[in-house]
Amino acid sequence: DAGVIQSPRHEVTEMGQEVTLRCKPISGHDYLFWYRQTMMRGLELLIYFNNNVPIDDSGMPEDRFSAKMPNASFSTLKIQPSEPRDSAVYFCASTLKGVGNQPQHFGDGTRLSIL
Amino acid sequence: GEDVEQSLFLSVREGDSSVINCTYTDSSSTYLYWYKQEPGAGLQLLTYIFSNMDMKQDQRLTVLLNKKDKHLSLRIADTQTGDSAIYFCAENNFNKFYFGSGTKLNVKP
Numbered sequence: 001d002a003g004v005i006q007s008p009r010h011e012v013t014e015m016g017q018e019v020t021l022r023c024k025p026i027s028g029h030d031y032l033f034w035y036r037q038t039m040m041r042g043l044e045l046l047i048y049f050n051n052n053v054p055i056d057d058s059g060m061p062e063d064r065f066s067a068k069m070p071n072a073s074f075s076t077l078k079i080q081p082s083e084p085r086d087s088a089v090y091f092c093a094s095t096l097k098g099v100g101n102q103p104q105h106f107g108d109g110t111r112l113s114i115l
Numbered sequence: 116g117e118d119v120e121q122s123l124f125l126s127v128r129e130g131d132s133s134v135i136n137c138t139y140t141d142s143s144s145t146y147l148y149w150y151k152q153e154p155g156a157g158l159q160l161l162t163y164i165f166s167n168m169d170m171k172q173d174q175r176l177t178v179l180l181n182k183k184d185k186h187l188s189l190r191i192a193d194t195q196t197g198d199s200a201i202y203f204c205a206e207n208n209f210n211k212f213y214f215g216s217g218t219k220l221n222v223k224p
Binding site: 105 | 157159163
């Protein structure tokens with residue numbers, strides 16, 4: 001079975017440019033999460049969706065960040081304009097709805113470097 | 116929000132047992148998880164424990180849960196160099212996951 005697929009794996013761009021990260025969750029999963037990982041702050045939850053609807057975006061650092069989920073099989077995280085402090089590894093994860101031992105399944109991440 | 120804490124580093128010799136500790140604050144969490152992250156990869160679920168259990172064993176892995184002290188531990192028996200990675204504990208509260216900062220395990224040959 002295909003896992004969570006993220007693209008690109010690596011992105012290097014100059015500050016001020018728009019960056020779009022993409023995620024395809026596992027088919028049938030109802031929840032999708034975007035995380036950011038840095039050495040200083042560890043793993044931070046940015047936003048999560050349930051059935052394509054944003055539920056909690058309190059972790060989104062500022063208005064430069066936006067996320068969408070136009071359908072059940074695709075989500076984007078956009079940074080515009082990008083800044084050097086946005087450099088991090090961004091992970092997407094998905095999970096099944098409901099009680100029970102439903103762990104999160106992570107993609108391999110996008111390593112973002114803003115110069 | 117919920118606070119999950121772990122020590123940052125652990126170094127052991129190959130063949131020894133490793134014990135990684137975690138404390139959490141939300142007593143209503145139903146499941147607690149251990150994830151492993153290898154360099155350049157995402158987090159991979161290792162094991163989990165339901166909050167009404169004290170212990171769970173899965174091959175070389177043993178998870179101990181002390182609900183009273185809100186303390187979770189992961190024991191890896193006969194640690195191998197391939198176990199070198201960052202280990203995260205996480206709690207699940209209403210589909211929102213809270214992760215610790217991760218413990219970097221270094222296994223020396």
